[in-house]
Amino acid sequence: MTDDILEIMTADKLPSPDERLQQEFNRWADAGEGEKMERHHLDITEKTMRLMDLRAGERVLDMGCGSGWATRMLARMVGGARPGFGQVVGIDISDEMVRQARASSKDFKNVRFEVGSAAQIPWEGNSFDKVLSVESFYYYPDQERALAELFRVMAPRGRLFVLINLYKDNPYSLQWVPKLKVPVHVRSAAEYVELLKAHGFENVEYKLIPDDTPTPENYQTTSFHSLDDLKAFKKIGALLLMASKPDLRNPARG
Ligand SMILES: C[S@@+](CC[C@H](N)C(=O)[O-])C[C@H]1O[C@@H](n2cnc3c(N)ncnc32)[C@H](O)[C@@H]1O
Structure with missing residues (x-):
């Protein structure tokens, strides 16, 4: 009996999946990883932004924005329009x-x-013309719910761009999984496409985005078994998922 109560009390204290993510990424932020990620993700993000066809006045969401460097790049691209337009919102659990x-x-x-x-x-429905998410989606404990939420906040005919570095078709990326302190999803490009279609997205497609940043020969990698593996990982590149919300408005909450 006493043991049962103890077990229940311990279970009560366990952090939820979102709390674990918040704790872990707060630790990353304190260690200066937020800034460092700009270097690691810049090349693939710039290539993605070129595909986003961003225009002045568009409203953009950067989901899992980290330290906000990509959010600021987006803001430069869509700013300068009428007041209230060209707004960029960065949202992060940390x-x-x-x-x-x-x-x-x-x-x-x-x-x-x-x-x-x-x-x-934390945003009202039908708001964003474009959504970018860089290296964040595979951490979301409930990816289906996240897709439903992204769909809700996107404007009718809004476009979604999700960059994922950790996925089945890039076998080198799987070397990180045991090193991460939070659980992640490992899906293939084809599985992600099916998931997006199942959530009502249209024009679902994907593209591989190689990272053309040169790798210095003296670079110390802790994430990969060897420098050759890191180079092979970059050559295959990140998975970019692209999709549209159909021309429909979500009803207001409640
Ligand atoms: C690898 S970092 C990438 C950050 C940023 N996009 C970049 O490229 O520098 C992943 C980010 O996703 C955020 N994140 C993870 N899970 C999340 C969730 N469930 N909801 C919102 N943000 C989340 C983390 O806090 C972290 O800042």
Whole structure:
């Protein structure tokens, strides 16, 4: 009896999957990883932004924005339009990442950052013309719920761009899985396409985005078994999922 009660009490104290993510990415932020990720993700993100066909005045969401460097790049691309348009919102589960993102974005009038989970995006429906998510989606504990939420906040005919570095078809990326301190999803491109279609997205397609950043011969990698594996990983590249929301509006909540 006493043991049962103890077990229940311990279970009660276990952090939820979202709390674990927040703790882990707060740790990353404190260790300066938010800034470092810009270097690691810049090449594939720039290539993705070129495909996004961004225009002045568009409203954009950066889901899992980390320290906000990509959010600021998006803000430069869509800013300068009429007041209230050309806004970019960065949302992240890590309050420490969001604190850093806000601190680095004081000069931007068209950027806003919020702490929030992909499972419950703190924004009203039908809002965003474009959504970008860089290296974040495979961490979402409930990817189906995250897709339903992304669908909800996207404007009718809005476009979704999800970059994923950890996926089945790039076998080198699987070397990280045992090193990560939080669970991740490992799906193939074909499985992701089916998932997006099942959630009502249209024009679902994918593209592999190689990372053409040169790898210095003296680079110390902790994530890969060898420098050759890192180079092979970059050559295959990241998975970019692209999709549209159909021309429909979600009803207001409640
Ligand atoms: C690998 S980092 C990438 C950050 C940023 N996009 C970049 O490229 O620098 C993953 C980010 O996703 C965020 N994240 C993970 N799970 C999340 C969730 N369920 N909801 C919202 N953000 C999440 C983390 O806090 C972290 O900042």
